[in-house]
Amino acid sequence: MEAIGLYRLNELVKQALQKNLPGARWVIAEIADIKENHSGHCYLELVEKREEGNVIIASSRAVIWAHVYRLLKPAFETITGQALQRGLKVLLEVEITFHELYGYSLNIKDIDLNFTLGNLERERREILDRLTREGVIDMNRSLPFPDLPKSVAIISSLTAAGYEDFVKQLRANAAGYLFHTSVFQAAMQGEKSAESIIDALERVHDSGEAFDVVVIVRGGGSRADLNCFNSYDLALNVACFPLPVLTGIGHERDESIVDRVAYKSLKTPTAVADFLLKVFQEADSELGERQARFVRAMKQSLQEERQRQVTRAIAIDRQTRSLLERQASRLAGASREIGRHSTLLLQRHVGTLARLVGLLRGQIATRFSRRAARLEEISRGSRARVERVLAARRHSLELAATKATFADPRNILERGYSIARVNGKVVRDVSSLKRGDILETELLDGRLESEVKEIKDATSPARE
Amino acid sequence: METLTYKEAMEEIEQIIEKLEANKLDVDELGAKVKRVAQLVAFCKARLHATGEEVENILRSMEE
Numbered sequence: 029m030e031a032i033g034l035y036r037l038n039e040l041v042k043q044a045l046q047k048n049l050p051g052a053r054w055v056i057a058e059i060a061d062i063k064e065n066h067s068g069h070c071y072l073e074l075v076e077k078r079e080e081g082n083v084i085i086a087s088s089r090a091v092i093w094a095h096v097y098r099l100l101k102p103a104f105e106t107i108t109g110q111a112l113q114r115g116l117k118v119l120l121e122v123e124i125t126f127h128e129l130y131g132y133s134l135n136i137k138d139i140d141l142n143f144t145l146g147n148l149e150r151e152r153r154e155i156l157d158r159l160t161r162e163g164v165i166d167m168n169r170s171l172p173f174p175d176l177p178k179s180v181a182i183i184s185s186l187t188a189a190g191y192e193d194f195v196k197q198l199r200a201n202a203a204g205y206l207f208h209t210s211v212f213q214a215a216m217q218g219e220k221s222a223e224s225i226i227d228a229l230e231r232v233h234d235s236g237e238a239f240d241v242v243v244i245v246r247g248g249g250s251r252a253d254l255n256c257f258n259s260y261d262l263a264l265n266v267a268c269f270p271l272p273v274l275t276g277i278g279h280e281r282d283e284s285i286v287d288r289v290a291y292k293s294l295k296t297p298t299a300v301a302d303f304l305l306k307v308f309q310e311a312d313s314e315l316g317e318r319q320a321r322f323v324r325a326m327k328q329s330l331q332e333e334r335q336r337q338v339t340r341a342i343a344i345d346r347q348t349r350s351l352l353e354r355q356a357s358r359l360a361g362a363s364r365e366i367g368r369h370s371t372l373l374l375q376r377h378v379g380t381l382a383r384l385v386g387l388l389r390g391q392i393a394t395r396f397s398r399r400a401a402r403l404e405e406i407s408r409g410s411r412a413r414v415e416r417v418l419a420a421r422r423h424s425l426e427l428a429a430t431k432a433t434f435a436d437p438r439n440i441l442e443r444g445y446s447i448a449r450v451n452g453k454v455v456r457d458v459s460s461l462k463r464g465d466i467l468e469t470e471l472l473d474g475r476l477e478s479e480v481k482e483i484k485d486a487t488s489p490a491r492e
Numbered sequence: 493m494e495t496l497t498y499k500e501a502m503e504e505i506e507q508i509i510e511k512l513e514a515n516k517l518d519v520d521e522l523g524a525k526v527k528r529v530a531q532l533v534a535f536c537k538a539r540l541h542a543t544g545e546e547v548e549n550i551l552r553s554m555e556e
Contacts, residue, residue: 175498176539204541308540311498315536318505322529325512326522333519 038128045126052137058117060087068094070101070112074120074134090122090134100139107141108148110255114219119143148258155260155285164267168291171272174240176311177304179208181232181239181271183225185216189247190278190297197301205308210237216246216277222256226265233270241304242269244286245276245297257284266290276300441472458483498539501532 032040061073070092075084092100105111112118119140125133159165180198184191191211198207212235214228215221225244232242244266256262257277263285266273272291276299277284287293294300437447447470448455455461465480508525511517517525 175502178539206541311502311536312540315502315505315533315540318502318509319529319533322505322509322512325509326526329512329515329517329522332515333522 035128038126038131042126042128045124049124052121052123054119054140055122055134056117056119056143057088057090059112059114060084061114062112064097068097070094070097072112072136088132088134090120090136092136096137100136104139104141104144108144110148110258112139113255116144117147152258152285155258155263156288158260159263159267159285159289162264164264165289167267168269168273168289171270171291173272173291173307177240177272177307178206179238179240180210180304181235181237181242182209182211183214183228183232183242183244184211184246184297186211186213188216188245190216190245190276191247193247194243194245194276194297194301197298198304201305201308203309203312205305205312207304210235210239217256219256222259222262225256225262229265229269239271241291242271242273243276243297243300243304244273244290245300247278247297254284257286260285262286263289274300274303437470438472441470446471458485496535498536501536501539505529505532505536 055074057074057076059072060075063071065071072090072092074088074090076086077083078085101112110116120134120136121138121140122134122136125135127133156165182191182194184194195209198209212228212231215224229242232239254277257275266275266286267289275284275287275290275293276295276297277287277293278296283293292303294303441447449468449470450461450465452468455467461467461480461483463480463483467478467480469476469478508517508529512525
């Protein structure tokens with residue numbers, strides 16, 4: 029047999045392939061590797077695995093030329109919600125090519141989107157079934173939600189737009205609710221994102237910080253990157269996490285498996301922040317309500333108490349009044365009694381006194397009368413004596429009076445005597461007279477003057 | 493008091509209100525309850541608005 033060159037051999041292979049396997053055909057394969065180069069061509073490594081044991085039983089290089097890839101890639105991502113990536117099983121329309129230098133390769137002309145969709149859906153259902161079987165699917169949802177999710181662990185990428193949206197929304201609340209947030213960085217897209225997020229969850233768990241909730245957010249990047257959120261491992265970790273996990277991963281259509289197992293899944297990071305804020309707002313308004321209710325009840329209570337006091341005061345007043353009245357009437361009664369008793373007593377005393385006075389008076393009267401009698405006696409005796417004396421005196425007085433009467437010149441004159449005066453002097457004896465004297469004679473009813481003619485001496489019987 | 497949670501504070505407020513509404517509070521207790529509710533409300537407000545440190549301060553002041 030004549031030997032030929034390698035190029036010739038490859039040429040023969042190429043011809044044989046073109047002749048025996050012409051045109052395009054549909055092939056099911058799994059993407060084992062995929063790379064885009066700078067000129068927009070996409071190079072893939074396709075494999076087939078034996079169902080049991082995950083052993084690769086076939087492999088082939090494949091390429092999507094740039095002019096095809098430009099159309100296929102967005103269509104695939106838009107419809108299936110994920111990127112063409114490693115591990116994905118696809119139904120491809122391929123042409124077998126053989127190049128003398130580069131060898132065997134499949135030229136991918138089209139991808140069956142329905143196959144991928146169906147596959148994804150089946151996978152999804154399988155994962156959900158498995159999580160359900162394992163009893164973890166509703167575990168996170170059954171956790172008690174904190175009264176105030178104040179301390180928030182954020183799993184995101186600092187470069188992700190969603191992270192910023194979330195933090196901004198949370199901080200910019202008008203009521204001024206304050207949150208404590210800690211970021212646990214993770215790759216939110218790409219092949220390793222599921223692993224990276226699981227790692228972040230573990231770091232949250234191991235941080236020792238008392239978080240209230242975990243929030244997984246990312247911005248609305250390529251829909252293709254959502255595939256990690258359909259990973260069984262990540263879903264399992266989220267479902268079993270001991271704190272409520274909130275997701276805001278910006279999906280538009282079907283919710284991912286992680287969304288399904290999370291405590292609460294929201295469409296965007298902003299919506300997650302709003303959800304947390306709403307808890308605070310509700311708590312706040314409940315607090316306000318309670319405060320108002322308390323004030324109302326307190327006012328009511330005080331009002332009632334006041335009323336009770338007024339009633340009580342009135343009752344006390346009434347009771348006091350009636351007590352006072354009773355006391356007063358008792359006092360009045362008592363004083364009347366005392367009055368009566370004392371009057372009686374007084375009367376008795378007065379009677380006694382009167383008796384005593386009578387007695388006394390009697391004694392005194394007796395004594396007086398005795399004395400009076402004695403006095404009378406005495407006075408009678410003395411009066412007799414006095415009378416005797418008086419009579420004697422009277423007699424002598426009468427005598428004297430008689431004498432006096434006799435002595436009165438008038439009496440004398442009446443009886444016929446007269447008084448002779450010379451030169452105003454009474455003539456007692458003739459011796460003092462001489463003849464020729466003018467003798468004045470006083471009679472009872474007048475005077476006369478005479479001249480002495482003769483003087484005779486004689487004894488005057490009228491001389492006294 | 494030192495381990496008071498938001499929920500417990502709210503429950504205590506509710507209990508006091510219920511007693512108050514049912515007229516089961518003594519007049520002598522009213523003053524103390526007003527003070528207590530004011531403290532609890534302050535604590536809850538702080539939980540809503542304040543940082544962790546401020547909440548700690550309020551907790552401390554409530555213990556006094």
